[in-house]
Amino acid sequence: MSQYVPKKTDRFTFGLWTVGNIGRDPFGTAVRSSLSAVSIVRKLSELGAYGVNLHDNDLVPIDAAPAERDSIVSEFKKALADYDMKVPMATTNLFYDPAFKEGAFTANDPKVRAYAVQKTMRAMDLGAELGAKVYVFWGGREGTETDACKDPRDGIKRYRECLNFLAAYDEEQGYNYRFAIEPKPNEPRGDIYLPTVGAALGFISTLDKSDKFGVNPEYAHDTMAGLNFVHAVGQALDAGKLFHIDLNGQKPGRYDQDYRFGAEDIKANFFLVKLLEESGYQGSLHFDAHAYRTEDEEGVWDFARGCMRTYLLLKEKAHQFQQDAEIQAILQDVHSDAEGYAQLLAAPTAENRSKLNATQFNREILGSRGYRYERLDQLTTELLLGMR
DSSP states (O other), X not given: OGGGSOOGGGOEEEEHHHHTOOOOBTTBOOOSOOOOHHXXXXXXXXXXXXXXXXXXXXXXXXXXXXXXXXXXXXXXXXXXXXXXXXXXXXXXXXXXXXXXXXXXXXXXXXXXXXHHHHHHHHHHHHHHHHTOXXXXXXXXXXXXXXXXXXXXXXXXXXXXXXXXXXXXXXXXXXXXXXXXXXXOSSSSSSEESSOSHHHHHHHHTTSTTGGGEEEOOBHHHHHHTTOOHHHHHHHHHHTTOBOOOEEOBOOTTSSOOOBOTTSSOHHHHXXXXXXXXXXXXXXXXXXXXXXXXXXXXXXXXXXXXXXXXXXXXXXXXXXXXXXXHHHHHHHHHHTOOTTOHHHHHHOOOHHHHHHXXXXXXXXXXXXXXXXXXXXXXXXXXXXXXXXX
């Protein structure tokens, strides 16, 4: 149906590294040919995507000469204009090159840290040239396998120094980026600093220009650790710090699988889409995922179509949830507040504190209430299965 066909107004984006993934893994070599950045832009535009995101070296080789760099960027910018595509987000690859094997911003060697900051400044220049408004920091090598090598306080201190340095550079250049820290608990390091959204939010409050920083949570990163991603996104939204989001599929307790969005746990994906849509989130909906290793190029585009279509299907299901009379009746009942306690708790005045302190509650009545969450969950399941 037409409502499930993606449009640019849906704000769907993919990374050059996602549809460009060639199927290599630790146990096997590539199974697909690489795709040029221009061909990726063209095809994603045809499929209805809004834009493409990139690490610096997804587009420009790390050892490119200035003239080669300028030629590549010029060709890419022309493709963006020709196919009406945007680059909403940019980031730096600080994890692939051997120089970063011990870390980038948190490395023990100060020369490595300096190089990482220099590389990031140049990548910020590239992102700004392409029109990016969000800049993501994923600390893939910012961690340890053995804590004998580094005091975690030093790691966090160095992380803070580098981000403060880059925020000052952003203001000096007038880029006005929204910086987003991407949490992950582990892989490729044994333990990664700032492993969760909560840890990242706490760290952000210590930065010189904390207003410029938010988070970029990823479904797979929380799910692989057995956490509830919907709760993490809710915390980011509540703090006004959801600057970007990575959508994909993941089985709990596994390596970082980056499956197609919706490939795993439809119920969790439903509540995620419902939260994003009802919160009024206006940022990009970025699919940080890739096709199965079994696929050829046609399968890559099946993967991209599937990510977007599943989101739109779940968006429609979220609308149905809001219109379902029985579901809404249960929710209205459990939120009922005839005696006004919600308003009392929302206003901690002296009068309300005194009133609450003097109230006599009947614990037996409170404890005997049934909330009908079994029925609510069953109705949700039936809705998702197309039976309502």
